[in-house]
Amino acid sequence: MDAAVIVVGAGPAGMMLAGELRLAGVEVVVLERLVERTGESRGLGFTARTMEVFDQRGILPRFGEVETSTQGHFGGLPIDFGVLEGAWQAAKTVPQSVTETHLEQWATGLGADIRRGHEVLSLTDDGAGVTVEVRGPEGEHTLRAAYLVGCDGGRSSVRKAAGFDFPGTAATMEMYLADIKGVELQPRMIGETLPGGMVMVGPLPGGITRIIVCERGTPPQRRETPPSWHEVADAWKRLTGDDIAHAEPVWVSAFGNATRQVTEYRRGRVILAGDSAHIHLPAGGQGMNTSIQDAVNLGWKLGAVVNGTATEELLDSYHSERHAVGKRLLMNTQAQGLLFLSGPEVQPLRDVLTELIQYGEVARHLAGMVSGLEITYDVGTGSHPLLGRRMPALELTTATRETSSTELLHTARGVLLDLADNPRLRARAAAWSDRVDIVTAVPGEVSATSGLRDTTAVLIRPDGHVAWAAPGSHHDLPMALERWFGAPLTG
Numbered sequence: 315m316d317a318a319v320i321v322v323g324a325g326p327a328g329m330m331l332a333g334e335l336r337l338a339g340v341e342v343v344v345l346e347r348l349v350e351r352t353g354e355s356r357g358l359g360f361t362a363r364t365m366e367v368f369d370q371r372g373i374l375p376r377f378g379e380v381e382t383s384t385q386g387h388f389g390g391l392p393i394d395f396g397v398l399e400g401a402w403q404a405a406k407t408v409p410q411s412v413t414e415t416h417l418e419q420w421a422t423g424l425g426a427d428i429r430r431g432h433e434v435l436s437l438t439d440d441g442a443g444v445t446v447e448v449r450g451p452e453g454e455h456t457l458r459a460a461y462l463v464g465c466d467g468g469r470s471s472v473r474k475a476a477g478f479d480f481p482g483t484a485a486t487m488e489m490y491l492a493d494i495k496g497v498e499l500q501p502r503m504i505g506e507t508l509p510g511g512m513v514m515v516g517p518l519p520g521g522i523t524r525i526i527v528c529e530r531g532t533p534p535q536r537r538e539t540p541p542s543w544h545e546v547a548d549a550w551k552r553l554t555g556d557d558i559a560h561a562e563p564v565w566v567s568a569f570g571n572a573t574r575q576v577t578e579y580r581r582g583r584v585i586l587a588g589d590s591a592h593i594h595l596p597a598g599g600q601g602m603n604t605s606i607q608d609a610v611n612l613g614w615k616l617g618a619v620v621n622g623t624a625t626e627e628l629l630d631s632y633h634s635e636r637h638a639v640g641k642r643l644l645m646n647t648q649a650q651g652l653l654f655l656s657g658p659e660v661q662p663l664r665d666v667l668t669e670l671i672q673y674g675e676v677a678r679h680l681a682g683m684v685s686g687l688e689i690t691y692d693v694g695t696g697s698h699p700l701l702g703r704r705m706p707a708l709e710l711t712t713a714t715r716e717t718s719s720t721e722l723l724h725t726a727r728g729v730l731l732d733l734a735d736n737p738r739l740r741a742r743a744a745a746w747s748d749r750v751d752i753v754t755a756v757p758g759e760v761s762a763t764s765g766l767r768d769t770t771a772v773l774i775r776p777d778g779h780v781a782w783a784a785p786g787s788h789h790d791l792p793m794a795l796e797r798w799f800g801a802p803l804t805g
Contacts, residue, residue: 317343317427318620320446320459322434322472324348326357326410327588327605328465329417329426333371334613336424337726340620343457344421345432345448347466351418354565355409355493355518357602362395363686364603365402366704367610370723370778376416380405387504388646388680389597389653390512391668395681399763400706404685406503407518410602437462437475439582460620463585463612465605470590478586479577482593482644485534485570487655490527490546497561499523505654510553512655522564528655529553534570541568571595571651573644579633587612592640597650598684604643607686608636614726614776623749624800635691646683691779694794698786699765705774708766709758717755719774726776727751728799734770739784739791745802746795773798 319335321328324346335342360368365382368374382403384396395403422428435447435454444462448455464472473480505514505526514526529549543563551557575592579585588605612632618624653664670676682688691702700706708719710731722729728750730743735754743752750773760766773782773794782794789797796802 315443315459316457317341317459318461319343319616320345320444320457320462322446322462322464323466323470323588323590324351324414324418324428324430325465325467325588325605326413326417326602327609328463329414329421330606331463331465331587331609331613332426332428333417333421333424334609334726335617336421336426337371338614338617338621340617341427343427343429343459345434345446345457346428346430347433349431351411351414353411354567355411355522355524356567357410357413357596357599358406358516358518358524359408359599360405360413361598361600361603361685362398362401362404363689363704364606365405366707366720366778367607369402369707369720371420371726372721372724373416373420376420377405377408377412381407385503386681386684387598388667388671388684389650389664390505390507391653391664391671392504393671393677393681393684395685397674397678398681398685398687400761401685401687404599407516409518413602434466434471434475437472437584439476439584441582444583461583461585461616463587463616464590465586465588465609466590468589468593470586472584473576473586473590476581476584478581480574481577482574483572485572487528487530488532488534488568488570490525490541490549490566490568492525492527492543492546492566493518493522493564494525494558494561495522495564497523497558499525499556499558507654508553509658513550513553525550525558527553530655530657534572535568537568540566542566569596571648571655573648575637575640575644579637580629585612585616585632587636591636592644594644594647595651597647597654600643600647600684600686603686604639607639607689610777611636618749618800628798628800631691639689642683689779693779693781694787694789694797696783696787696789698769698780698783700769700772700780700783701787703765703780704778705772705780706764706766708760708764710753710755711758712753712755717753722751722753723774723776723778725751728776728781728795729753729772729774730795731755731772731774732770733757733772736771739771742791743795745804746799748803749799750795 386395502515547559587608
């Protein structure tokens with residue numbers, strides 16, 4: 315084997331997965347077709363859940379001072395995301411190029427082997443491993459690994475080569491995106507619906523302005539190259555009446571509303587994550603964030619299987635958990651597209667939803683959907699409100715230091731929080747101490763909405779989701795430990 319895992323694609327999902335695998339002690343090679351990063355801004359910012367994920371790995375400080383905002387929307391209808399108590403707010407203006415730089419530095423610092431200028435030509439899964447034919451700077455050669463993960467985007471070569479089914483709907487329209495300089499435009503952060511379509515405007519660092527232009531009735535095109543700046547400027551003028559042709563284009567692209575999802579996230583030893591598994595209208599900035607969270611869900615599970623501490627049954631949970639998340643992502647982006655990009659015939663629906671959003675419960679539901687904070691995995695039955703949900707940040711005091719539930723997840727290990735100094739609890743978990751950190755601590759202030767009131771113990775998976783809690787889990791603690799972390803140590 316040349317590596318335990320080969321990851322194809324060095325975008326945010328691939329870099330996040332490489333880092334997660336290295337935290338698990340797994341040798342990983344990342345193959346990237348491009349010789350260097352594009353530097354294109356592409357996806358902007360992070361949802362609240364991605365902010366939490368980066369914080370749980372200690373990555374967030376790498377980004378420096380991050381501008382956050384409670385202003386959000388669902389299909390262009392304003393929502394105050396401040397209704398989500400006890401959570402990070404979304405970061406709005408971090409370009410994907412910056413995200414990729416920091417994630418690559420993090421992953422390589424952990425020992426990931428990134429090979430740029432390496433294109434995968436074919437792959438073979440023989441049941442015992444995966445062999446890939448690669449064209450690199452020194453010619454064609456083969457590599458072999460126990461598992462291969464395709465993180466190579468919406469046009470994934472891995473998905474095609476491995477024969478994954480990718481059903482869905484083709485694009486019915488085309489939209490333009492451009493980062494421009496030398497022009498001042500009125501901010502339209504959540505977009506503006508106009509008689510002929512929709513436009514969006516937002517400031518980026520360095521005096522750059524991001525615009526999105528959707529002219530209703532524009533058919534999709536199969537483009538091999540980006541649209542010209544004149545195409546974008548002409549569409550802008552037709553919609554708004556303003557001439558911006560004199561602006562300097564930094565980056566121009568086009569995208570559509572194609573919506574597809576693979577039927578399975580894993581076929582044998584080939585796995586998909588990120589856009590290679592799902593494509594959709596980029597509504598609410600969810601695409602890159604969902605891809606990063608796919609990687610965080612997969613990394614610790616694949617690491618445990620490679621290391622021999624868990625069976626492939628754990629790896630199967632990657633599909634069951636993340637396929638459901640992806641399906642819901644496609645649903646909400648399609649709904650937002652109908653609200654955002656349709657004509658006046660949809661205005662009555664917009665008006666009704668605008669009224670409904672004034673109700674706190676509705677606003678929280680939609681904000682939770684777009685932010686990723688609503689995600690709940692099936693970890694077994696019970697009455698505890700956090701079962702399957704993400705662990706809220708909790709300040710903790712141990713016998714030796716001040717810490718937090720977030721800091722305890724930096725190493726991507728499981729964490730059992732003993733909040734009642736229960737020696738029997740610790741003894742029952744001792745046989746998993748090579749994979750799970752058992753921490754006795756006194757919790758700091760626990761808010762009424764955190765779901766942690768009267769909680770005496772919490773088992774947290776490496777991805778930050780609660781696998782077991784007391785009181786309120788119907789499963790026994792050892793059952794939960796074995797389900798998520800494999801068989802106990804013996805002897």
